[in-house]
Amino acid sequence: MQEDSSHSPSYTVPCDDFVHVVEFSPFSSGTPASLLAYGGNQYMVVGTCLFQEEDVEVEGVEFNVLRAFHHELRVDALAWSPESRLDRMPTIRYVSFIKHLIHFFCFLLCQQLNKSLTNIFHLSQVWDLDGNESATFRLQSPGISVCWHPKEVFKLMVAEKKGTIRFYDMVTQQAILSLESELLMSADWCLTNTIKVGGVSGSDWLIWDITRSSYPQEKRPAHIDKARLFRWSRANENLFATTGCPGKINTQLIIHHLGHPQPVAIGSVTVGSGLSWHRTLPLCVVGGDRKLCFWMTEM
Structure with missing residues (x-):
C-alpha cells in the first residue's frame, strides 16, 4: 500500500x-x-x-x-x-x-x-436514444459499474457490489460470461484490449483476463484505506488509475502501469470525486472542491 x-x-x-x-x-x-x-x-x-x-x-x-x-x-x-x-x-x-x-x-x-x-438498485436498465427502455437485467446485488465497448457494440458489462461482473448479449438479452471476486467498489472494461477487465476491492486493485479464468490474474494492494474507483487509460492498455475513498480532507489518486511494480504517479485532491481519462493522451482528471485536477503521465 x-x-x-x-x-x-x-x-x-x-x-x-x-x-x-x-x-x-x-x-x-x-x-x-x-x-x-x-x-x-x-x-x-x-x-x-x-x-x-x-x-x-x-x-x-x-x-x-x-x-x-x-x-x-x-x-x-x-x-x-x-x-x-x-x-x-x-x-x-x-x-x-x-x-x-x-x-x-x-x-x-x-x-x-x-x-x-x-x-x-437491483436492476440494470438500458435505454435507446429516444429514451425508451430497451432491456432490463435483474441483479443479485446493487449495480456499481456499467460499461459499453466500441469494439463489442452488442455486449454490455455490468458489475455488482457483491463481486460478480457479467457480460450480456444485447441481442438475446442473456448473460454470456461472468467474472468473480470479493466485494467490488468499481470495475472497468479496457477500451484498448477487450480481454482485460479491472476493478477495486477493499484496498486492492484487480485485473482479469477473460480468456483465462473467471477469477483475477493479478491483485495488488494500492490504497491505505479502501479503494473507490478504477478506470483504464484510453490511450494505453497497461495504464490505469485508482482513487481511494475520501478521507477527512483529501482523496488519493494513484496511476499504475502493469509493467512497473511501483505507481507511475500519486496525487491528492481535496475531497476528490470522479475519475476519467482523456481519449488519446495519458492524462486523467479528478473533480474536487471548486476545481478540476488533471495529471499528465508517461505512456
Missing part, C-alpha cells in the same frame, strides 16, 4: 462549486479539442478542453464552457453518447441517484427528457 507522498496536478481548472463527477467524452469531437462534462449539486457543465500537448499555442490547458445546466438534483454519474460532436449539437446523458429514485436525462443542449424510475 502506498503512503500519500502526493504530486501536484499538472493542470487545474477552477469551477463554481464542488464537483461530484467528471467525464471526458471517449469519442472524437470533430475538432482538436475534447468534450468534457462535470456535475455536482444541482448543476452540470459541458465544455471543451485543449492541452498544450495537443496545441503548442496553448499555455497549460484551455477550457471553454459550452453550456451550464441547473436543476434540482445532484449529479452522480455521466455517460456520453457516441453522437456527441462539436460539429453537431453535443448530446450527453446523465443519471442522478438519490435514495431509491433515479432521474434519467438526455440533453441535446436545448431539449430535455426526464423519466423517474423507482426500486432499481
